[in-house]
Amino acid sequence: MKKILLRALWILVLFPLTSWASHIVGGEIEFYPTNRSANRFYIGLNFYFDQANGRTGAETSTVILYFYRKSDNAPMGNIELPQTARKLINYTNPTCSNANTDLRTLLLRYSSEIVINTQNFNDPKGYYIVWERCCRNNIITNITNPASTGETFYTEFPALVQDNLPYVNSSPKFGELKGDYICLNRPFVFDFSGTDADGDSLVYSLSKPWAGYAGPNNPEPIARGASSYPEVNWAPGITNQNMIPGPRPLTINRQTGVLSVTADQAGLYVFAVLVEEYRKGVKIGATRREFQLKAVDCPLNRTPVALYRETGKRAFYKEGETLTIKKDQAKCLDIMLTDGDPNQRLSIKTVGINFDDKSVVANPVSFITTSATDTLKAQICFEKCVESRNNQPVILEVIVSDDGCPQPLTDTLRIRVFIEGSTNNNPDVTTDLSNNRATIPQGTTLNFKVTGIDLDNDDLVLEAKGRDFQLTAAGMTFSNATGKGSVTQPFTWTPPCNATNREYIVDFIVTDVACNKQVKDTVSVRLQSTAKPNNAPDVSTSLTGRQPIDVPLPSVDAEVLGFDVFGDDLDKTDQLKLYAQPKGFTLAQYGMKFSDKTGVPRLASRFEWEPTCAQYTELSGKELTLNFITEDNSCGPIKTDTVAVVLRFGDLPSIESLDKNIPNVITPNNDGKNDCFFLESLSVATCGPQFLQVDIYSRWGKLIFTSTDRKFKWCAEGVPTGQYYYGLKFTDRTFKGTMTVIK
Template sequence: MKIRFILCILMLLVITAAKATHIVGGQLFITENKNSIYNYNIGLTMYFDALNGNPGAEDPFVTIYVFRKRDNAAIGWLEAPKIERKSVTYANPLCGISSLETYMITYSSSVNLETSDFNDPEGYYMVWDRCCRNGTITNIKNPGDAGSLFYLEFPPITKNGTAFSNSSPVFPAVKGDYACVNSPFFFDFGGSDADGDSLVYSIVTPMQGFSDKSNPSLPARGSSGYPRLTWTDNISVANVIPGPKPLTVNKSTGMLSVTPGFVGLYVFAVQVDEYRKGQKIGTLTRDFQLKVVDCPKMDPPKLLFKPAGKNVFYTENEIITVKKDDPNCFEVIVTDPSINQLIKVNGRAVNNAKDYFTLLPAEFRTTIANDTLKFQVCLDECFVTYDNRPIKIELIAEDESCPVPLTDTLNIFIRREGNDNASPEITTSLPSEYMHVTAGVPVRFTVYGKDPDKDNLALSGRGRDFNMADKAMNFQPVNGTATVQQNFTWTPPCNARKGDTLAVDFLVEDMRCEGNPLGVSRPVYFIVDESPNTPPAVRTTLPEPEITYTIGNSSEIIFDVLASDPDTSTISLVAAGRGFDLQSAGMNFTDKTGTREIISPYAWNPDCALLNGKGEQTFLIDFIAQDKSCSSANDTTTVKVTVKDNSFTEFPELPNVITPNGDGKNDCLVLQDLPEGNCSDQFKDIAVYNRWGKQVYYSRVKENNWCPADLSGGYYYFLIQYTTRSYKGGITVLK
């Protein structure tokens, strides 16, 4: 079992003995290539210390080893070439420090993974084992001798004979930021999954592997428990980066947060577990290190708001009411202790689809300590609360602090009275809001929307505590200008119980203010009544339900079949033979579906093959009418057809003399009067011989008479044959 590569011949490169000192971190990846012969990409993303790293340790390729998880058996290996190297940027490029510069190096190769090699239900794992780490790491023992092992588990590519598609999570490039002592720091370590799988994050002790300073690049070994780094005293997973708030990770988002207490260089690892439908299918570890420095003391900005007519600043448990004739703008101030600090203010409406407000101005620069700057929050026409629900405005001020901006957030709840926009109107074609319905009986009506201001309208419907599509209710949303309408159709299902009431709210929205529409709703209550049903009836145009048919003596059997139902339910009409197939027997009848009454003709011309050598056969045909109502009633009428063989008539007396002289009298041996025969005994042929036994006439057609005008007179013999009998005789020809 081997991993097949995109290259036909692998280039075996010489591995140098240079130690990969100053490995900052990284992770492995495997991604699916759909519709390609090389169905997967496998590779590694590595972060490398650009300032202190040994240039000889920047490998032109990496060797990744794959093992079976069940027994750690080696499956294969691949050499992934370096395809990209770029510098890691800062969240704020102006905050860079001379002692911190990192490269992100990517290695990748396209491969063909065979399903026969990767179908073990317990899955597989891949590793990259390399020494050594940065020698100045603070929180582990002997950092310069410690190796790095990147680890990734992945599921089989086929399960129970079915392809199992999966790609490992994808992570954005990390930022090269540093943290400051005693200052909160946030670091987004979260990723996304192309398959929609759930990702769960946790901090773990980084893996060390089996490589060391003497053997920095040994072939990887399979293991159920790889060696891990040794923390320094008083360091554990709970406080990888110690301080007032040690390093933690949000298990759902991957957001790292820490308030470090000491300068240093700290290594850590985040394990990312991949879940699909509640089952863990993969895992990987992301190694990284964070530098903590002693930064100049920085203070965040502060947002303050004093509502009109009040002498105290706003607190976030208040609701500000803006009346119709009040000014559209109000003033907010921002202060910052730092001099010459650029402050940016952003805002958004948290619980509204659109903001509908502006900030003027949005940027300031302080000129003195504790400078106080003012800006306007101006509400647009569409910033309106129609249902007394306040809109929450979130204002965020951020400065230029390093390594990341310091911020302050102010939430203001505003209830603003409506403008001059008139409410739309909604009506239905129903006489009232209550409608009685019956299971299986279609329902149809029209919903109308109208706007006095002739604004754009949106009309929609929603079931209370249920999904309309789940109940097979059909009401598609529709848009229009000034007026709008849409039809509602529904056939209540058979499981609708008597006495049930379903409520549907129909909503028309004035879309003048996109994202903050003015809406009016109207409910319709569907009350389920008992479902009466009249059974269908089926009949034929035959005077009697029994037919006797004689092969050869009877004409084709023809009649009509009629099905009727006084209800509005759909009915079906079908025919079925008892113990035989209608079509195989040669019967012509078409099943039909319709309402109230349907007609379908029946026709049959039986032949001898149906008797199977017997004198007669009986055929029973059931014609069934069934309605499609919830009670599914039906009716059946049966037609009995008896098919008989024709009786065999006696052989006629033939003449013993004929005179073929052309006078039209007794010129031929007349054969059309021979018996017709029946299914079991049919005419085969006739032959005539002269007295020396020579055949002078032969025919397989009974109606062909023998008229020997060209033969000499004399005595002749004839032989007439049927299926089971024959007739011999002699005849004299006189000339």
């Protein structure tokens, strides 16, 4: 990415004298923002180069453009641009170009994307970009000493920041010019216009070309900042008013940028056009653009002729006459073409004066004459819908052009023809619904087809409209359709719940849209819906046995409390809703799991709960009631069914009675009776007092057995008969006592 050096010191660059040569034809500078960011800009120089008369060494790989401030001509920086394109421009007639080998023009484009600190470009009077180069091609007719005269390329642009905001503006963009020749004593036009990306107004005017300060000894100087630049010197007899002399000297249309001239002197003429840019009536920029046109004494070229003669008549059609095409006749005219020059390519173009010229077709559109006496024929046909309106004839221009050198000649035949309108039969629309009536129960579906036909095979549009209702709101489906000659579309109705107790009238309309003359036909159907019988739903569970359901104590091996709930309905297409309704509490309050369900039968959802000790403690000795409800949401009053599930909570376990059940004597003789010391009635619940540890000691205080397993057993292995001491530790207390071992 190149970056412009703002307020930089100029560095003198020395160019060798061999760079001088006569080669300049014209060109312009373009400058506009890119769409990538606010400070990135495209800058380009379009340079037209005379390859036939210019020296090869005059073409450079780079150019340096200079930025200045308008208010005081202070330098703002410069940018070196590389050559990015090189091509020969096309001439209107390549044959003519080959016959005039002294014109061979290159378009050299130098361009780059640059980054600018826009805050430095905020002067209200704006800025300009300039580049100077010498010298012009030495065959120019209308200026003196062209081989030693330079050209100044110049464009102005407004401040890039205004009122502390970015000011977006693009200089005019110009298309690639085509080479052309002016035939002496013949009118000539040349499009020299540009476009503006911002929609600003462009105003064109002729301007005397600028020579600038470049010369043979300094062909590409550092461009000076100036309010104006030296101009070229006109040749004798040439002024700003006749840059190209003749009975109609060179002029330009201020709005369109189209050049016009009728020249009477052969030569190569240079001219400049000033393109000024206006926004809301205020001038914000300007671009100077130069080019050259050559006036030549063209070879004799006879004008082609277009003729028409009605069938059965000897005289040719004369402009102003009115032909008639009846509605049962083909809408075609046979046009005859002649040209006094052999080997000419003739081209046909049709223009509708008071109708759309896209509605007329020529065949063929081009010919090649083989002799001066050839008569060629083209058929001009109007499309079906072209006809006279308001009792006025259709006006058509047939334009025939040759490919004469250097400019084509044309002849225009204007024909008036009264075309009678064609007959348009009415279309017809029908349905395959019996008697165009139907009554159906809610929840069922009605289907039938609608067909539109037209005997004229015209384009048809088929649509449906409900009288005082929208089709979709009433559960009806129909898509508008189009066809040629015939069209068929299905209609579907599934009555919703609110569709009873009224009649629906649907109008089906087929429209024949031939030639913008709409002809319609309508068929109406009458539809009604009746309520269907509705059975009550049913709700049940997978629980067996009597209620209430005893909720087990939380324990290490307790299972999750769970069961399935089912919602059913004999009417298998009804929409059901299954949900839980706890009595006096919520599911989330106790962490119970149950998902509501919606759909057609059969619905199923599982209830699961694993109560905590805290919850069991809270609910000990109480009951919870869960109501499970299924709703039938089909048409008519909502019907429901309910099943209740009652959960009962027992008392928490206690160890108060444990002291009475601790053994005080064991007889480890393997008779299966009282062989070991253990706790037979210890609860497995995780709620209430929890077993922690058992310790057994000898009479001398020696620990001989310990365990944290609630299922412990001590069978006095390896100890003699005697008295021993035990300690049973629980979360809330410890039991201590003695036992006797008898062997």
